Amino acid sequence: MVELVKLRKKYGFLLVLDDAHGTFFRGKSGGGVAEEFNCERDIDICIGTLSKAAGYHGGFISCRPTTSKRRKQFIQSRGRSFIFSTSASILIAAAVHVLPLYVSSHDRELNSYSKLSLVRGQEMLHEESVCGSIVPLQNGSEEKALLASRHLLESGFHVTTIRLPTIPSNSCRLQVTLTAVHTTDV
Structure with a gap:
């Protein structure tokens, strides 16, 4: 991760992290691989899952605050998982939200x-x-x-x-x- 971040800073490419196996498992507070290597602010787009360590289903895509609005809209309008599925239920969102409170x-x-x-x-x-x-x-x-x-x-x-x-x-x-x-x- 550290080397990828260095290369991203040097060459300015878009850094997308598929953290399906790190979400809720790696990092001090379960924030994943980027948290573990203290480079969350250097990841442009992070894809995570709620179906592995969280024990639920579904997933998420998160973007840095500085990621352009155009890129975010592109993901929402062209991403197959957004187009061909419904959003996660409020129960799943609530359960994932309280998981860090349940286990330190x-x-x-x-x-x-x-x-x-x-x-x-x-x-x-x-x-x-x-x-x-x-x-x-x-x-x-x-x-x-x-x-x-x-x-x-x-x-x-x-x-x-x-x-x-x-x-x-x-x-x-x-x-x-x-x-x-x-x-x-x-």
Whole structure:
């Protein structure tokens, strides 16, 4: 991030950050990667999600105050997600708004990282990549992944499957999303 900001300042390009895996997970108050590297003011447009660490659905696009009105209007009038969908419900907006009040920033970061370490320590992962608060559990075939997901749902755990076309066949996986409010109690 620091290097990208330096290049942006030198060459004056538009810096857009897709922070889907950092929103509500990275940074001191959950503000994402830009907050973690103290460069929020240097990002022109930030795209975030409410469906990963926040545990809701939907997402957002935010612009710097100095981003031109013309660019903002272009995003609103040409962005497919604005054109072909309705706005997020007020309940989702309210829930996301109070999330930082519910879990302190220190607890959020500490709990999320310790939970990721716990899962890694139990060697549940077949791969090293963990994006933000998401833990992929490789499961192989699509049929096995869907069966495992269904069994987990019946047991009270909502764990989605990742499959074609997102990833190659025979590398289907379960996507466990950890948040700071999860506990290790069974």
